[in-house]
Amino acid sequence: MSNSIHKGAIMSNNARKIAYDIIYDVKYNKAYSNISINKAFNKNTIDNREKGFVTELVYGALSRLIYLDYQIEQFLDMRASKLSKQAKTVLEMGFYQLEFMDSVSDFASVDESVKLIKKVDNRSAGIINAVMRKRVKEGKAEYTDKISDKAKSLSIEFSISEYIARRFLKIYKEEFTRQLLSSMLEKPSLFIRLNKLRSTEAELFENLEQQGIYSKKNDIIDSAYEISGMKNIGSNPLFVKGGFVIQDLSSMLAVKALNPLPGDTVLDICSAPGGKSFYIADLMENKGQLDSMDISEHKIQMLKKRAVELGVDIINARVMDATVFNEEMTNRYDKILVDAPCSGFGIIRRKPEIRYKSYEDVNQLPEIQYQILSNASKYLKDTGSLVYSTCTLEKKENIEIVDKFLENNKEFYLEEEPKELYPHIHNTDGFFIAKFKKDINKSV
Template identity: 50%
Template sequence: MINARRIIYKILYDVKYDKKYSNITINETFKNIDLDYEMRGFITYIVYGVLSNINYLDYFIKQYSDIAFSKISKKAKLILEMAFFEIIFMNSSVNYASVNENVKLVKKYDNRAKSFVNAVLRKFTSDENNINIAKNYEFSDVKEDVKYILTRYSVSEYIAQRLLDNYKIEFTQELLRSMADTPDIFIRGNRLKTDIYDLKTNLQKLGNKFDIIDEENMIVSLKNFKDISKNDMYKKGLFSVQDYASMKTVLVLSPKSYEDVLDICAAPGGKSVFMAELMENKGSITSLDISSKKLKLLEEQTKRLGIDIIKTYVNDATIYKSEYKNKFDKVLCDVPCSGIGILRRKPEIRYKKFEDIQNIIDVQKQILKNASLYLKKDGILVYSTCTLGKEENSDVISEFLDKNGNFELLSQNEYYPHIDSTDGFFICKMRKNGND
């Protein structure tokens, strides 16, 4: 018999302590274990819920623990976080089951801590008022803004400080609240194989509730979509899954048929294939990435979608390639970044200290510099990140424009989950008015 909590525990342990990626770990787990849709949903919900609320949960674990938090074993701490999440954020009817099931879990993984874990959980659940307070706690006892943000919304001190440096506290709270929500699913019809009418008809047959976001580009949002990768429409290449903000990046670049386009940091390839679709599979797209494994994912997508104008190359974008000088009509420069805009998709990012942030910014600047040299005169360059704040976005662009008078700023925008219903994103569009 499958024990869901053991699966949850193993995934969380791998992500929290072995520093694995949550989405990859979940997907690999589901490939190896035969689980129905509801069970996968239950596991995913708790995994993402715990990872998105660790600081919040730890605050209350400390209140009910008789020993110092630093002395609690890693395994016991994780099991307590799982239990507190279920009790606080899920239906109260699971409280008794949650206590018993998680005590069984600690017996298996850290038997010495079973009495301690049992005592903490019994103490917390002994009075329903304890749970009600935890569900709606405002942390009014946490006075300092950075500490309040990192405790209430479960982010690292670096992220809390950075957001408060860039935005007002009210905006920061709204932003982080939205990053605890499950994101909508966005799909895009493949214009090489279908049209908006057939796409709508097929979705209606499946019984999916959906909203058309952009009819011309066949962009649709859904609340859920069971087993997308197993869906016949998906297998036939009738649509792709991609966040709307990521699609906006390509729409801002606006590639046309017969143009030569460069995607300088392409993997896993969603932007490259969207560009090919907009170009009606006519022209040329050069897709570069440092990861050969990720480029294979892109190549698989091109086969599924019926695209043959994309050529992939393993490449370090920080190293200048003279053969690309003044070669491309348009360049997409979606650089590596801190990922603060995608906390709801990769909640493990919440706790990163980013001691290497200057190295990340230096890489961004070097890639942007190289990308600018690959662009033809009168060409269009789009720089984008899935992060928020001026440090990796407008500051990078301002410095670039100061050093490159032949580039003209056409637009730059940040997108936010609570305002735009997308991932957090920055997109900047520039024109090259002359060669160096």
């Protein structure tokens, strides 16, 4: 074992405890992984190397829980249900390190797992030690030949709920589903967008060059760049200044489809935390009226704060429940963006807790989405445009909503063919974009 790995193992003892607390919080307290990580980093003083370790371990383990649990069961001499929550979490972390983290030696994975369980459930120390050592000795277990149910096999292999696996198999062919699920285990590309209100392309390039960050300009969105190698984005001077924002290409494409222009009156009806609103304002050259609304008071306050940092002053942000019709807003807007709340099946790479959603978690969403879209359509002027978008790949929340809306609202038509974006094809989040045009003469 190299000296650097040994030092890393010792240094990461506290980091592992932080990672454990986050994973446990997400698994058993229904916390959101990104929020829990940010809280942990604000609470604990750890260096950037440890932050990287924690982030990799947290997102990695949370993204493979079903697979890890299957592996653990193969090495247990007892029923998995007999394990304490603490022991199960420590084993998931340990097994993840053994199989997926090349920077951590087998010895460190076992030793640090035993140290960690002694902190959180000392009675399970013997079990952890025995199971981890057995796994090191025998290697990972194979499983694909043992399971004939395709959905269940995919669920284990790609660590996705059986419900999602069955839905994808119903929507797509098996090979496409496998490619899609495989891409959802990969680290997503990072895109940033230049904020022309605060910076220039030359200043952005200089900032990236000074940090040795690779960037590639996007062919479709002229202010978007795919980057790699950027660390500590929150402390980047140009980011703090508002010179650029982090935003996936799919979100930018939804705004580009809306085509907001200077002087327009625009509504972003489910706007928080504000990424799409800020890009709308950018395309409007900060001229016109942009109403950004959301049901969350906290998120609206965050949006207002970031708008000031970005130099955007045309946004009128306020709290509103989009499912409740507001008669005062009737026929007010030239363009409306409905980025509806959804199951999030397209952003599983970014929020691993979504992987484990069940039918009960998502079955009411289409009704909510249709209500929001129906309300928003009434706020549009007689010749206005409306974009409906989601970050899911579930047909019930996408094309079926579109078809139902068109059937019940004859004054609307699709201005262009709806777009479906896939991680393994388009290098974006999974996303759906449909653009409607309103023409009251069409319904006559």
